[in-house]
Amino acid sequence: xxxxxxxxxxxxxxxxxxxxxxxxxxxxxxxxxxxxxxxxxxxxxxxxxxxxxxxxxxxxxxxxxxxxxxxxxxxxxxxxxxxxxxxxxxxxxxxxxxxxxxxxxxxxxxxxxxxxxxxxxxxxxxxxxxxxxxxxxxxxxxxxxxxxxxxxxxxxxxxxxxxxxxxxxxxxxxxxxxxxxxxxxxxxxxxxxxxxxxxxxxxxxxxxxxxxxxxxxxxxxxxxxxxxxxxxxxxxxxxxxxxxxxxxxxxxxxxxxxxxxxxxxxxxxxxxxxxxxxxxxxxxxxxxxxxxxxxxxxxxxxxxxxxxxxxxxxxxxxxxxxxxxxxxxxxxxxxxxxxxxxxxxxxxxxxxxxxxxxxxxxxxxxxxxxxxxxxxxxxxxxxxxxxxxxxxxxxxxxxxxxxxxxxxxxxxxxxxxxxxxxxxxxxxxxxxxxxxxxxxxxxxxxxxxxxxxxxxxxxxxxxxxxxxxxxxxxxxxxxxxxxxxxxxxxxxxxxxxxxxxxxxxxxxxxxxxxxxxxxx
Amino acid sequence: xxxxxxxxxxxxxxxxxxxxxxxxxxxxxxxxxxxxxxxxxxxxxxxxxxxxxxxxxxxxxxxxxxxxxxxxxxxxxxxxxxxxxxxxxxxxxxxxxxxxxxxxxxxxxxxxxxxxxxxxxxxxxxxxxxxxxxxxxxxxxxxxxxxxxxxxxxxxxxxxxxxxxxxxxxxxxxxxxxxxxxxxxxxxxxxxxxxxxxxxxxxxxxxxxxxxxxxxxxxxxxxxxxxxxxxxxxxxxxxxxxxxxxxxxxxxxxxxxxxxxxxxxxxxxxxxxxxxxxxxxxxxxxxxxxxxxxxxxxxxxxxxxxxxxxxxxxxxxxxxxxxxxxxxxxxxxxxxxxxxxxxxxxxxxxxxx
Numbered sequence: 095x096x097x098x099x100x101x102x103x104x105x106x107x108x109x110x111x112x113x114x115x116x117x118x119x120x121x122x123x124x125x126x127x128x129x130x131x132x133x134x135x136x137x138x139x140x141x142x143x144x145x146x147x148x149x150x151x152x153x154x155x156x157x158x159x160x161x162x163x164x165x166x167x168x169x170x171x172x173x174x175x176x177x178x179x180x181x182x183x184x185x186x187x188x189x190x191x192x193x194x195x196x197x198x199x200x201x202x203x204x205x206x207x208x209x210x211x212x213x214x215x216x217x218x219x220x221x222x223x224x225x226x227x228x229x230x231x232x233x234x235x236x237x238x239x240x241x242x243x244x245x246x247x248x249x250x251x252x253x254x255x256x257x258x259x260x261x262x263x264x265x266x267x268x269x270x271x272x273x274x275x276x277x278x279x280x281x282x283x284x285x286x287x288x289x290x291x292x293x294x295x296x297x298x299x300x301x302x303x304x305x306x307x308x309x310x311x312x313x314x315x316x317x318x319x320x321x322x323x324x325x326x327x328x329x330x331x332x333x334x335x336x337x338x339x340x341x342x343x344x345x346x347x348x349x350x351x352x353x354x355x356x357x358x359x360x361x362x363x364x365x366x367x368x369x370x371x372x373x374x375x376x377x378x379x380x381x382x383x384x385x386x387x388x389x390x391x392x393x394x395x396x397x398x399x400x401x402x403x404x405x406x407x408x409x410x411x412x413x414x415x416x417x418x419x420x421x422x423x424x425x426x427x428x429x430x431x432x433x434x435x436x437x438x439x440x441x442x443x444x445x446x447x448x449x450x451x452x453x454x455x456x457x458x459x460x461x462x463x464x465x466x467x468x469x470x471x472x473x474x475x476x477x478x479x480x481x482x483x484x485x486x487x488x489x490x491x492x493x494x495x496x497x498x499x500x501x502x503x504x505x506x507x508x509x510x511x512x513x514x515x516x517x518x519x520x521x522x523x524x525x526x527x528x529x530x531x532x533x534x535x536x537x538x539x540x541x542x543x544x545x546x547x548x549x550x551x552x553x554x555x556x557x558x559x560x561x562x563x564x565x566x567x568x569x570x571x572x573x574x575x576x577x578x579x580x581x582x583x584x585x586x587x588x589x590x591x592x593x594x595x596x597x598x599x600x601x602x603x604x605x606x607x608x609x610x611x612x613x614x
Numbered sequence: 615x616x617x618x619x620x621x622x623x624x625x626x627x628x629x630x631x632x633x634x635x636x637x638x639x640x641x642x643x644x645x646x647x648x649x650x651x652x653x654x655x656x657x658x659x660x661x662x663x664x665x666x667x668x669x670x671x672x673x674x675x676x677x678x679x680x681x682x683x684x685x686x687x688x689x690x691x692x693x694x695x696x697x698x699x700x701x702x703x704x705x706x707x708x709x710x711x712x713x714x715x716x717x718x719x720x721x722x723x724x725x726x727x728x729x730x731x732x733x734x735x736x737x738x739x740x741x742x743x744x745x746x747x748x749x750x751x752x753x754x755x756x757x758x759x760x761x762x763x764x765x766x767x768x769x770x771x772x773x774x775x776x777x778x779x780x781x782x783x784x785x786x787x788x789x790x791x792x793x794x795x796x797x798x799x800x801x802x803x804x805x806x807x808x809x810x811x812x813x814x815x816x817x818x819x820x821x822x823x824x825x826x827x828x829x830x831x832x833x834x835x836x837x838x839x840x841x842x843x844x845x846x847x848x849x850x851x852x853x854x855x856x857x858x859x860x861x862x863x864x865x866x867x868x869x870x871x872x873x874x875x876x877x878x879x880x881x882x883x884x885x886x887x888x889x890x891x892x893x894x895x896x897x898x899x900x901x902x903x904x905x906x907x908x909x910x911x912x913x914x915x916x917x918x919x920x921x922x923x924x925x926x927x928x929x930x931x932x933x934x935x936x937x938x939x940x941x942x943x944x945x946x947x948x949x950x951x952x953x954x955x956x957x958x959x960x961x962x963x964x965x966x967x
Contacts, residue, residue, distance in 0.1 A: 113621070113958075401847050423850030432848075440844040446837075453834060454849040466830050 100163030102286040108157035117143040135307035136529035150174040180248030181257040190233040238269035267590035294323035347377025350549035352411040375549040382564030390573035399432030400425040429517030444496030484509035501532035618957040636947035662922035681816040682871040684913035686895035689867030691904040693860035696840040702763030703868040704892025705770035706741040710869025711876035713740030715883040718800040741869015749861040812874035824906035
């Protein structure tokens with residue numbers, strides 16, 4: 095029985111348990127037709143599990159999912175799509191060497207001729223004012239355009255409920271503005287949107303209602319426009335948020351890290367190399383490097399850390415000395431530490447204890463090895479110190495790194511590097527997937543380390559993070575780095591345009607963020 | 615519908631209990647299978663698994679079989695820990711034995727304390743050189759070491775046949791394809807009540823490798839490269855060096871084990887020298903959880919099946935393949951048990967729309 099006035103989606107006491115955790119504990123909320131509804135919560139709050147159940151990937155242990163007034167069992171994603179539920183995942187599933195049209199055809203449940211499908215795609219594009227060439231090869235598209243493929247794929251099914259999981263984490267501000275236009279048009283047409291994000295200012299400008307989750311439970315609802323990002327963050331973490339304390343006015347010391355015309359050839363067909371990247375970081379300075387993922391950040395990180403030494407020694411200089419050709423261990427001994435973006439399997443070994451993970455990078459500066467023999471007590475002691483000083487929730491130095499939550503492991507990794515007091519610290523995505531409380535602690539540690547006279551480079555896609563902690567900012571796009579600017583002098587819009595770089599599809603996107611701000 | 619669901623943290627107890635369960639399952643299923651084939655299955659299981667352990671005079675036989683298995687498996691496990699899959703220990707074992715034989719024949723009718731150590735060095739170096747070929751191919755040309763090391767085994771065996779049929783054939787041997795018998799200076803000392811010197815040496819090697827793997831940077835490097843290659847690079851460990859290290863360690867220990875066999879139980883080089891220790895050691899390495907001390911226990915278990923298998927051929931008329939069947943079954947059950955250690959089986963109700 096379908097009731098036209100019923101909620102588009104209602105969850106009644108939905109419960110889902112995994113071994114050892116109650117991922118969702120009697121979750122109930124409603125989404126009205128045409129509503130832009132935000133699902134807010136820290137990592138591990140249970141958002142992903144919840145939407146996977148709505149999309150039929152997982153199944154509730156208990157409780158009811160009601161669509162348009164009818165309780166349903168959603169057996170599979172295919173069944174969900176048949177009920178008018180679409181989903182756009184955070185990570186795209188696209189084949190790079192194939193065209194947009196071919197990619198969309200592959201994801202459809204029904205078989206259509208290429209021309210019929212193209213007609214339907216063009217109709218959807220026209221209806222929502224989206225620009226996308228069905229015959230372009232995916233590898234030539236920007237991330238924003240790739241996301242549009244996923245959105246079109248979902249819209250072709252004329253969904254009545256669209257789930258979007260962290261859709262803006264890879265977009266420039268201008269691309270975000272464009273996405274929001276699309277979502278508003280969708281909502282105006284009666285489609286409900288369930289929007290998952292941790293970017294609170296975006297939720298404020300976009301969403302009509304928000305459900306806040308913590309520890310698998312719904313802990314509150316709000317009208318985002320009536321809240322501040324801070325008040326919503328506090329609801330998410332269930333406590334008050336600490337501000338990053340920065341020394342008011344500070345001078346910088348001598349140049350610690352200098353990168354001089356660093357150029358790297360790309361590895362594969364789709365790799366972005368580095369072209370003439372030059373910058374310097376002074377003692378006490380935090381340099382933020384913004385940019386959309388995949389524009390050379392990984393290559394830059396590897397070249398700076400020394401994981402892949404470069405051919406020209408002078409391209410990377412530490413305290414004036416050329417170190418470009420030195421491998422990572424030698425650079426670390428000289429005081430250049432780095433933290434890569436990926437925690438599991440790169441910055442840490444999941445199957446090793448925290449003490450062993452301390453040995454991985456701190457063995458020389460903390461004297462953990464003598465005559466090739468590991469001094470277990472020293473390693474355990476240092477791991478214990480990191481755990482204590484950085485508030486890592488772990489059973490002790492013998493805990494397996496893989497048993498820690500993402501945020502806790504990130505705190506441990508950051509603590510492991512910061513407590514070695516490196517001369518230069520290069521970090522990528524320091525708070526990726528980390529809850530707000532842990533993020534604040536990590537930011538504070540970076541600011542404090544800089545205050546002690548270290549030079550820090552933070553590579554991040556999170557503009558809010560960079561603006562909060564950096565002294566200066568540069569933007570990387572297609573392997574080129576913009577000149578460094580003081581954070582006070584550069585606007586969010588300028589950064590956005592630099593991030594969009596040569597894609598140049600945002601002619602009308604200028605001042606988009608300001609327009610967004612006015613709406614709010 | 616049955617599905618496998620990854621366990622968050624595999625139980626540590628179960629990780630070590632799995633090999634025990636695999637052995638028990640082998641005994642039960644092996645007994646049933648051989649009963650079905652018309653043998654006295656459970657007598658066979660008792661003869662193969664129990665009798666060698668409770669018969670004191672068989673213990674020397676156990677040591678004889680276990681020592682090479684433990685040595686080779688310990689070396690292989692170093693590589694397996696680093697995700698370097700040296701499957702050709704049998705070939706490295708043969709080449710080690712051949713090199714030692716070469717030294718023995720070159721020092722024919724000489725005496726001196728230095729002859730045996732020289733043979734040991736030659737054996738170990740030859741094994742390392744043989745394993746160095748896959749290492750070179752892997753690090754230079756990215757050739758899969760599983761294939762290259764395995765294929766080199768057959769090259770080594772052919773080399774053995776050529777040597778004993780040609781240049782090294784015993785001039786006083788009535789044209790049999792075998793070398794001269796080694797002299798006392800070329801033989802491993804025999805310790806009465808224990809066996810050849812390689813038995814205590816295998817124990818010592820196992821302890822040394824355990825220390826290296828658990829407590830030193832060398833072992834740490836190998837373990838990191840195997841567990842997380844990206845983290846190893848981040849930690850400053852070269853994957854190329856680790857591949858070399860792993861293959862040389864495995865080849866060296868296999869070569870030395872080969873020399874010990876040649877200068878011990880065989881006392882000469884014969885076409886029957888390749889007995890499959892190099893392959894059985896793979897089972898030993900996994901049954902022992904790639905842990906040097908676990909391998910020690912696993913080596914004894916596999917030695918039991920060898921000794922028991924031989925005995926049951928005469929006492930129960932079991933075919934000689936029975937030993938291989940039991941050994942393979944053990945590996946199979948171990949792998950099956952491992953799946954259940956890491957994953958749980960769940961019965962999922964089929965959800966209908």
